[in-house]
Amino acid sequence: xxxxxxxxxxxxxxxxxxxxxxxxxxxxxxxxxxxxxxxxxxxxxxxxxxxxxxxxxxxxxxxxxxxxxxxxxxxxxxxxxxxxxxxxxxxxxxxxxxxxxxxxxxxxxxxxxxxxxxxxxxxxxxxxxxxxxxxxxxxxxxxxxxxxxxxxxxxxxxxxxxxxxxxxxxxxxxxxxxxxxxxxxxxxxxxxxxxxxxxxxxxxxxxxxxxxxxxxxxxxxxxxxxxxxxxxxxxxxxxxxxxxxxxxxxxxxxxxxxxxxxxxxxxxxxxxxxxxxxxxxxxxxxxxxxxxxxxxxxxxxxxxxxxxxxxxxxxxxxxxxxxxxxxxxxxxxxxxxxxxxxxxxxxxxxxxxxxxxxxxxxxxxxxxxxxxxxxxxxxxxxxxxxxxxxxxxxxxxxxxxxxxxxxxxxxxxxxxxxxxxxxxxxxxxxxxxxxxxxxxxxxxxxxxxxxxxxxxxxxxxxxxxxxxxxxxxxxxxxxxxxxxxxxxxxxxxxxxxxxxxxxxxxxxxxxxxxxxxxxxxxxxxxxxxxxxxxxxxxxxxx
Numbered sequence: 001x002x003x004x005x006x007x008x009x010x011x012x013x014x015x016x017x018x019x020x021x022x023x024x025x026x027x028x029x030x031x032x033x034x035x036x037x038x039x040x041x042x043x044x045x046x047x048x049x050x051x052x053x054x055x056x057x058x059x060x061x062x063x064x065x066x067x068x069x070x071x072x073x074x075x076x077x078x079x080x081x082x083x084x085x086x087x088x089x090x091x092x093x094x095x096x097x098x099x100x101x102x103x104x105x106x107x108x109x110x111x112x113x114x115x116x117x118x119x120x121x122x123x124x125x126x127x128x129x130x131x132x133x134x135x136x137x138x139x140x141x142x143x144x145x146x147x148x149x150x151x152x153x154x155x156x157x158x159x160x161x162x163x164x165x166x167x168x169x170x171x172x173x174x175x176x177x178x179x180x181x182x183x184x185x186x187x188x189x190x191x192x193x194x195x196x197x198x199x200x201x202x203x204x205x206x207x208x209x210x211x212x213x214x215x216x217x218x219x220x221x222x223x224x225x226x227x228x229x230x231x232x233x234x235x236x237x238x239x240x241x242x243x244x245x246x247x248x249x250x251x252x253x254x255x256x257x258x259x260x261x262x263x264x265x266x267x268x269x270x271x272x273x274x275x276x277x278x279x280x281x282x283x284x285x286x287x288x289x290x291x292x293x294x295x296x297x298x299x300x301x302x303x304x305x306x307x308x309x310x311x312x313x314x315x316x317x318x319x320x321x322x323x324x325x326x327x328x329x330x331x332x333x334x335x336x337x338x339x340x341x342x343x344x345x346x347x348x349x350x351x352x353x354x355x356x357x358x359x360x361x362x363x364x365x366x367x368x369x370x371x372x373x374x375x376x377x378x379x380x381x382x383x384x385x386x387x388x389x390x391x392x393x394x395x396x397x398x399x400x401x402x403x404x405x406x407x408x409x410x411x412x413x414x415x416x417x418x419x420x421x422x423x424x425x426x427x428x429x430x431x432x433x434x435x436x437x438x439x440x441x442x443x444x445x446x447x448x449x450x451x452x453x454x455x456x457x458x459x460x461x462x463x464x465x466x467x468x469x470x471x472x473x474x475x476x477x478x479x480x481x482x483x484x485x486x487x488x489x490x491x492x493x494x495x496x497x498x499x500x501x502x503x504x505x506x507x508x509x510x511x512x513x514x515x516x517x518x519x520x521x522x523x524x525x526x527x528x529x530x531x532x533x534x535x536x537x538x539x540x541x542x
Contacts, residue, residue: 005069006076009061016054023047035127038119038193045195119192123402128193130383131376133159136185139178145169153391156384160373162366170359171330179365186372193379199372206371210364219363455496457481469494 026044031037064070075086124132137155140147145168150158158164159182169175190199213219324333326342329351333339342348373380390398444450453468454461457480462468471477472493481488484498486505495501525538533541 005061005072012054012058019047019051038128041195130386131189131379136182139181143175143178145172145175153384153387156380160370170362171355176362183365183369202371203368206368210367456498
């Protein structure tokens with residue numbers, strides 16, 4: 001019954017104590033399995049949120065802004081004839097409530113606290129060990145902001161290296177959308193793999209630092225000129241074009257031909273074909289020609305696309321580098337006077353304001369992405385290694401590896417059954433009964449025979465606590481103690497290491513010497529006047 005403020009306060013205190021007990025039970029035993037550790041962190045994070053909610057409710061109750069708690073306490077503490085009437089009124093209210101809801105079982109929501117947390121990952125994330133940046137990579141490669149295209153492995157290592165990009169990106173709304181998608185994924189990855197990390201606090205601190213730098217004008221030079229000049233990009237483009245053409249001309253897959261246009265073959269191939277029929281030679285020659293033509297055409301198309309993309313990138317940077325180009329309005333002027341007059345127009349001023357706001361948002365998101373990627377360095381490197389590994393596999397090998405991963409997940413779900421099967425299959429040293437047959441598995445677990453207790457003094461290992469406790473009175477342990485010149489008494493029960501046994505024996509010897517008879521201190525003498533003193537004092541005075 002939670003109709004009163006005091007009852008709500010009591011229930012909140014009870015909930016807070018229960019949540020704290022659950023929290024201690026979850027964090028006192030750290031898990032070695034990374035997947036189970038992540039689930040444990042999610043559960044702890046949920047408990048912390050519940051504890052914060054309960055604490056905030058208690059704070060509002062004790063703050064008592066509307067005075068309802070104070071009024072309720074004063075109404076309970078009645079005096080005079082009203083005291084008994086208030087008591088019986090409350091008692092009648094309580095009994096009526098419980099009679100009305102007598103069939104309702106009390107529920108505290110413990111099932112939700114003890115339930116397993118389900119964390120969803122994509123197939124390429126590997127249970128949170130790797131990152132899946134495929135969607136962001138597709139958006140990145142489709143951008144037209146003067147950024148050189150790269151393969152997926154390079155993108156994984158350099159997706160947060162924004163200093164290598166041209167400042168043309170600061171004028172693109174598509175680039176902003178790409179950054180929003182990338183930031184959304186990184187935050188989602190953090191929340192799923194590191195729920196106890198307060199990433200929002202780190203990002204808030206990063207945003208405040210960025211605003212300070214922005215107000216100080218630290219990004220003025222970046223907003224005015226592109227980072228890479230037209231000359232450099234043009235030179236790199238021409239050199240890349242030359243190297244591409246050279247690769248096409250010197251393609252090793254394109255074989256030389258004889259005067260009739262047929263591809264030449266080596267001596268091994270010609271020797272193998274000497275026994276073939278002319279029709280078989282012709283079919284094989286045509287198949288080889290078709291394969292070489294397809295391979296050569298694919299290489300040509302790929303290289304031509306790279307050349308076209310690089311030329312487009314150079315053209316875009318050259319256009320934005322032109323001093324008569326208006327970035328805000330995206331217009332190129334032929335005369336400086338016309339350009340200066342354009343700057344004074346209202347449309348340009350509004351566009352310039354919008355561009356400044358867009359650049360501010362883009363640079364802020366880049367700073368936040370750099371901050372999050374700094375926490376994920378190990379994960380990024382693991383992702384890069386995993387992608388390279390997957391690229392080196394064939395389709396069948398990838399399918400086999402995925403099947404093995406699914407089998408590992410199934411094995412983790414049934415770990416207890418695995419332990420049982422492993423214990424059943426362990427024939428060596430498996431305890432047997434009076435009939436010489438292995439004992440039942442339930443009896444094996446009942447006596448804890450799966451737990452091993454090593455003893456350094458005996459140089460042996462014992463299965464089960466009962467056998468371990470019994471061996472201290474056996475001849476083998478007694479012989480080990482005798483070899484250490486230590487008596488095998490009850491004081492050395494549960495002592496299994498040589499160092500501990502010697503340390504305990506040395507302590508016993510010290511205690512024994514301190515309790516022995518010392519005549520010079522404990523023997524007493526009496527003089528003629530009746531004074532009692534020790535022997536040493538009496539001899540010194542006589």
